[in-house]
Amino acid sequence: MSNDPSGNSSKTSVSRGFFWGEAAILLLFWLVMSGKYDALHIGFGLIAVGIVMWLQYRSPGSAEEKKDKSLLAHFHRFPFYIPWLSVQMIKATWQVTIIVLSPRMNLDPCVVEFKSAQPHSVARVTLANSITLTPGTLSLKVDGDRYQVHALTGRNADELLEGAIARHIARLFGASGERAAYDGKRLAEFEDD
Amino acid sequence: MSLLQIAVSVGLIVVGLLIMLVGSIGILRLPDFFSRTHAASKVDTTGIIFLLLGLVVIEGVSLAMAKLLIAIAFIMLANPVAVHALARAAWLRGDRPWRKEERAETNGK
Numbered sequence: 558m559s560n561d562p563s564g565n566s567s568k569t570s571v572s573r574g575f576f577w578g579e580a581a582i583l584l585l586f587w588l589v590m591s592g593k594y595d596a597l598h599i600g601f602g603l604i605a606v607g608i609v610m611w612l613q614y615r616s617p618g619s620a621e622e623k624k625d626k627s628l629l630a631h632f633h634r635f636p637f638y639i640p641w642l643s644v645q646m647i648k649a650t651w652q653v654t655i656i657v658l659s660p661r662m663n664l665d666p667c668v669v670e671f672k673s674a675q676p677h678s679v680a681r682v683t684l685a686n687s688i689t690l691t692p693g694t695l696s697l698k699v700d701g702d703r704y705q706v707h708a709l710t711g712r713n714a715d716e717l718l719e720g721a722i723a724r725h726i727a728r729l730f731g732a733s734g735e736r737a738a739y740d741g742k743r744l745a746e747f748e749d750d
Numbered sequence: 751m752s753l754l755q756i757a758v759s760v761g762l763i764v765v766g767l768l769i770m771l772v773g774s775i776g777i778l779r780l781p782d783f784f785s786r787t788h789a790a791s792k793v794d795t796t797g798i799i800f801l802l803l804g805l806v807v808i809e810g811v812s813l814a815m816a817k818l819l820i821a822i823a824f825i826m827l828a829n830p831v832a833v834h835a836l837a838r839a840a841w842l843r844g845d846r847p848w849r850k851e852e853r854a855e856t857n858g859k
Contacts, residue, residue, distance in 0.1 A: 653773075653792060687830075
């Protein structure tokens with residue numbers, strides 16, 4: 558964060574860019590969903606967008622996140638996230654299919670806990686969602702940096718604790734991926750014996 | 751609508767239905783809430799996405815296709831959130847996952 562006057566003004570322009578960018582996305586969404594392009598319907602759209610923007614900007618805590626450049630700066634990486642997530646989902650589906658359709662369901666559930674340094678709350682939410690959609694893991698609880706995760710098999714748990722997924726998400730949001738998964742352990746009452 | 755288009759979309763929809771079937775069997779067969787949730791989250795999300803992709807191919811480039819793609823994006827975002835809310839509620843309430851050892855014990859009796 559630079560403290561010179563020009564840095565200050567670029568900060569406002571970033572949040573202004575956010576404002577108009579968000580309004581444009583909302584209006585585009587309205588246009589796609591409505592499919593009617595006369596003055597009346599577009600007018601309704603503008604009113605709806607106005608209400609949504611007002612509701613969002615008066616909600617507490619949104620102002621800081623709006624000023625966070627890192628959110629906007631890494632949007633261009635999302636096209637790489639979707640195919641990666643799709644592959645993970647197909648792998649996950651295949652694994653559950655094998656387990657469910659085999660006569661003796663070969664599963665050995667356990668609960669693991671680990672910590673992950675993610676740049677901001679959006680990254681944390683993305684990581685929790687990705688954990689749920691990647692093979693054999695289901696996020697149970699997210700508390701700051703601490704994640705508690707249910708895993709279908711011991712191997713799924715070990716793969717999660719290696720941290721490839723957490724590193725992927727951290728890099729997606731422009732962090733180095735260091736300390737993406739640390740302090741990993743199986744919870745005491747579920748330890749392998 | 752070309753034959754190839756129909757073939758691809760029917761293929762995608764059939765695959766989607768089979769995946770949904772597996773998800774349903776999983777919900778019935780798996781032993782406890784948490785492992786059933788695995789079947790409900792990953793498998794159903796993938797199944798619905800395959801179904802909607804089949805519809806996208808039928809529809810071709812149109813406004814309806816854009817709506818379907820938005821629906822896919824929404825499902826990818828909302829399904830894991832809903833599943834996390836359920837799993838978190840069960841976990842915090844004190845539900846504990848089924849374990850392999852327990853089954854070994856009851857079978858040994």
